[in-house]
Amino acid sequence: MDIALLGVGHLGEAVLAGLIDSGLPPAQIWATALPAERAARLADAYGVEVGTDNPSAVAEADVVIIAVPPVAVGPLLSAIGPSLAPEAVVVSLAAGVPLARLAERLPPGTTAVRAMTNIAARARRAATALAAAEGTDLTEIEDLFDRIGVTVIADESMMDLITAVAGSGPAFLYYLADSMTNAAVDGGMDPVDARVLIDQMLLGACLHLQDSDEPPAALLERIATPGGTTEAALASLDESNVDEAIRAAVAAAAERGGELPGA
Ligand SMILES: NC(=O)C1=CN([C@@H]2O[C@H](COP(=O)(O)OP(=O)(O)OC[C@H]3O[C@@H](n4cnc5c(N)ncnc54)[C@H](OP(=O)(O)O)[C@@H]3O)[C@@H](O)[C@H]2O)C=CC1
Ligand SMILES: O=C(O)[C@@H]1CCC=N1
Numbered sequence: 001m002d003i004a005l006l007g008v009g010h011l012g013e014a015v016l017a018g019l020i021d022s023g024l025p026p027a028q029i030w031a032t033a034l035p036a037e038r039a040a041r042l043a044d045a046y047g048v049e050v051g052t053d054n055p056s057a058v059a060e061a062d063v064v065i066i067a068v069p070p071v072a073v074g075p076l077l078s079a080i081g082p083s084l085a086p087e088a089v090v091v092s093l094a095a096g097v098p099l100a101r102l103a104e105r106l107p108p109g110t111t112a113v114r115a116m117t118n119i120a121a122r123a124r125r126a127a128t129a130l131a132a133a134e135g136t137d138l139t140e141i142e143d144l145f146d147r148i149g150v151t152v153i154a155d156e157s158m159m160d161l162i163t164a165v166a167g168s169g170p171a172f173l174y175y176l177a178d179s180m181t182n183a184a185v186d187g188g189m190d191p192v193d194a195r196v197l198i199d200q201m202l203l204g205a206c207l208h209l210q211d212s213d214e215p216p217a218a219l220l221e222r223i224a225t226p227g228g229t230t231e232a233a234l235a236s237l238d239e240s241n242v243d244e245a246i247r248a249a250v251a252a253a254a255e256r257g258g259e260l261p262g263a
Contacts, residue, residue, distance in 0.1 A: 001028065001140065004061035006054050006076060007068030008033040008042055011093060014122035015067065018148035020046055021124055030057040055083035063089050063144065065115075070094040070262025077105035084110055091115050091130075091141060095163045096260035099131060099156055113141055114159055116167045121148040127166040131156040160257030164250045172249070177202060 003024075008016055008031050020026060031050040033039040043050040051057060058064050058080045068076055073094045084090070084107060091113040092102050102112035113136070117128040126149030130138050138153060145151040154162055177198055184194040212219060224230040237243075 012067030022147035164253035
């Protein structure tokens with residue numbers, strides 16, 4: 001399978017790094033990035049063809065992955081349309097750009113897929129959701145994204161919410177990591193020790209969560225020794241309405257998905 005990856009920015013580079021790390025032969029990937037200096041740097045770093053010309057990059061591709069900003073998706077699809085292979089599958093990673101918008105810009109015979117993934121693609125731990133028109137065979141695309149993490153098939157109506165929790169989701173955890181690190185350092189902890197301990201705490205807690213069949217709330221209770229430190233922390237979080245704040249943040253992200261200029 002030959003893959004074109006168009007617009008290698010923050011997310012595109014994470015996907016590229018993850019795919020290469022998964023053993024996908026670099027010769028199977030044609031990428032584009034702007035400006036030309038960035039394209040050259042990426043080509044050196046990953047050993048793949050990286051240019052700036054999107055129509056050339058897609059000419060041989062079976063699968064075209066679009067990782068440009070939402071506002072750039074429409075013009076990009078119009079530019080590559082005439083160069084696409086007759087049965088190419090075009091996968092857009094852009095937040096908020098509906099399948100219908102993708103399909104109307106693509107030539108007949110090509111397949112549009114909307115995907116939402118995240119920055120953990122770099123570590124091959126991405127959470128990806130795929131949506132496509134009913135009856136679309138997504139097996140090959142699912143296999144491709146399984147290389148960089150876990151993939152589910154979703155109804156398109158869920159994609160803005162999925163964008164909030166899976167696409168933007170890592171930022172919620174980095175926010176938590178930043179707040180905890182600042183609290184630790186402000187309290188006198190060595191910054192390097194704080195980073196090591198908080199990184200490992202998050203990693204260990206997430207692995208435990210993933211391994212467990214129990215809901216997060218049950219795992220949380222097991223840490224909270226009656227009358228102990230965790231209870232004090234949880235009471236403080238409740239007093240500050242943190243649950244409500246997180247729900248509001250998810251809702252704000254999902255709502256923005258529907259308002260993005262490429263939508
Ligand atoms: N960042 C993330 O974690 C996630 C992002 N996404 C989606 O991924 C997409 C990219 O986001 P992100 O990586 O954050 O954004 P970036 O701005 O980091 O990356 C987009 C890249 O595309 C380049 N670009 C723009 N137009 C073209 C073009 N016509 N041809 C080739 N390259 C082009 C940009 O170059 P230049 O800056 O020079 O214009 C930039 O390097 C967005 O649609 C976003 O919704 C989805 C999930 C997670
Ligand atoms: O912030 C954004 O719009 C993109 C989509 C999900 C994560 N980053």
